[in-house]
Amino acid sequence: MTTVAADTAAQTVTAESRPKSSAARRARPAPVRVIAPVVVFVLAIGAWYFASHYLIAAESRFLLPGPDEVITEGLLDAAVRAEILSALGSTVLVALSGLVIAMALGVGFAVVMSQARWAEYSLYPYAVILQTIPILAVVPLFGFWFGYEFGSRVIVCVMVSLFPVVTNTLFGLKAVAPAEHDLFTLHGATRWQRLLKLQLPAALPAMISGFKISGGMAIIGSIVADFFFRQGEPGIGRMIDVYRQRLATEELLTALLLSSLAGLILFWFFDFLAVRVERAHGRRRGQ
Numbered sequence: 024m025t026t027v028a029a030d031t032a033a034q035t036v037t038a039e040s041r042p043k044s045s046a047a048r049r050a051r052p053a054p055v056r057v058i059a060p061v062v063v064f065v066l067a068i069g070a071w072y073f074a075s076h077y078l079i080a081a082e083s084r085f086l087l088p089g090p091d092e093v094i095t096e097g098l099l100d101a102a103v104r105a106e107i108l109s110a111l112g113s114t115v116l117v118a119l120s121g122l123v124i125a126m127a128l129g130v131g132f133a134v135v136m137s138q139a140r141w142a143e144y145s146l147y148p149y150a151v152i153l154q155t156i157p158i159l160a161v162v163p164l165f166g167f168w169f170g171y172e173f174g175s176r177v178i179v180c181v182m183v184s185l186f187p188v189v190t191n192t193l194f195g196l197k198a199v200a201p202a203e204h205d206l207f208t209l210h211g212a213t214r215w216q217r218l219l220k221l222q223l224p225a226a227l228p229a230m231i232s233g234f235k236i237s238g239g240m241a242i243i244g245s246i247v248a249d250f251f252f253r254q255g256e257p258g259i260g261r262m263i264d265v266y267r268q269r270l271a272t273e274e275l276l277t278a279l280l281l282s283s284l285a286g287l288i289l290f291w292f293f294d295f296l297a298v299r300v301e302r303a304h305g306r307r308r309g310q
Contacts, residue, residue, distance in 0.1 A: 121180020129188025
C-alpha cells in the first residue's frame with residue numbers, strides 16, 4: 024500500500040509539473056527560432072551580393088545594386104534617408120489610422136453578426152464582396168468622391184484591411200464550446216454578459232490574428248493610395264514612383280525595405296499581444 028501511495032503521489036506531482044514545464048518551454052524561445060532566421064538572412068544577403076557583383080554585367084548593375092551600395096546611397100546618405108523616412112512616416116500614419124478604424128468596424132460587425140443569424144446572412148456576403156473588389160479599380164473613384172488628401176488614403180486602408188478582422192473575430196466569437204454556453208445559460212446570464220465575459224475573451228486570440236494580417240495589408244493599401252493620390256504630404260508610394268522614374272534603384276530598394284520593415288514591426292507587435300493573451304487565457308482556464 025505504501026508503494027502504491029508513493030507511486031500515485033509521484034504521478035500527481037509529475038502531472039502537476041508538466042503544464043508548468045511546458046509553459047516554461049513556450050515562454051523561452053528555442054535557439055533555432057533565433058538562429059534560423061539569421062542564417063536565412065545572411066544567405067539572402069550573400070546571394071544578393073553574389074548576383075549583383077558576379078552575375079550581372081557592370082554596365083547593367085544599376086538594375087540590381089549590391090546591398091553595400093543600397094546601404095551607402097540609401098541609408099547612409101543623410102538627404103535621401105530624411106526624404107524616405109519623412110515619406111514613410113506619412114504612409115505609416117495613414118496605415119495606422121485606417122487600421123484602427125478597420126479594427127473598430129470589423130469587431131463591431133462581427134459582434135452584430137454573432138448575435139443574430141439574420142445579421143450574419145445579411146452582412147457577411149458584402150464583406151466577402153468588399154474583399155474581392157480590385158483595389159486598383161476603385162482607388163480613382165475614391166479620389167473623385169472624397170478628394171485626394173488624407174481621408175481618401177485612410178478609406179483605401181480601411182477597405183483592404185477590414186475583411187481579415189471581420190472573418191477572424193466572427194470565427195472566434197462562434198468557436199466557443201457549447202458546454203461553456205450551457206454553463207452561462209445555467210446561471211441565467213444575459214446576452215450582454217455572455218458576450219462580454221465569454222465570447223469576447225475567447226475570441227481574443229483569433230481577433231488578434233486578424234489584426235496581424237490587417238496590419239500588413241494596411242501598409243500595402245497606404246502605399247497603393249500614394250501612387251494615385253498625388254496631393255498633400257508625399258508618402259512612400261509616391262517616392263517609390265519618383266525613384267522608379269529616375270532609375271534610382273538604390274533609393275527604390277531602400278524605400279521598399281523600410282516599408283517592409285514597417286509592416287514587420289506591426290506584425291511583431293500584434294504577435295507579442297497574441298502571446299500575452301494566450302498566456303492570460305491559459306492561466307484563466309487553469310484556475
